[in-house]
Amino acid sequence: GRGGGPQHLAILSQPPRSINGYLRVTIQGEVQQQDFGLPGLCYNTFEMYSSAVLKAGLLISPETKESWRRTMEDMSRSSYKKYREIVYEEPRFVDYFRHATPERELGLLNIGSRPQKRKEGDVETLRAI
Known part of the structure; x- marks a missing residue:
C-alpha cells in the first residue's frame, strides 16, 4: 500500500540518525523487475523509498541510556x-x-x-x- 510495505518498514527500523537523508540499497535481480519493471511500479517504488527516507529524518529517537x-x-x-x-x-x-x-x-x-x-x-x- 501507499507509504507502507516491507521496504518502508525496513528503512524506518534503521538505527537513529543512520539514514540522514541518504540511502543506498542493493536490489536483487528478480526484485528489480517487480519493483522497477514498469513506469508505474518504478514511480511507486521511488515514492516509497523517498517518503521513508524523509520520514526517517523527521522521527525523534529516544536517547540511548x-x-x-x-x-x-x-x-x-x-x-x-x-x-x-x-x-x-x-x-x-x-x-x-x-x-x-x-x-x-x-x-x-x-x-x-x-x-x-x-x-x-x-x-x-x-x-x-
Missing part, C-alpha cells in the same frame, strides 16, 4: 557464552546437528564451489550452507 547499553552488553556476553557452551563444548552437538538438519544431503547437491564431502569431526567441519 547507559543502562540500556549495559543491559545489552550483559545480554550479549551471556548469550555468546551459552552459544559457545552448546555449539563448541557440548560433545553431542555435531551428531545432533547432522541428524536434525539436511546438512549431508545438501552437501551432495551439485551447487556452489564447496567440496562435496568434508571429514567427520568437530563443529569446525560442519558446512556453512
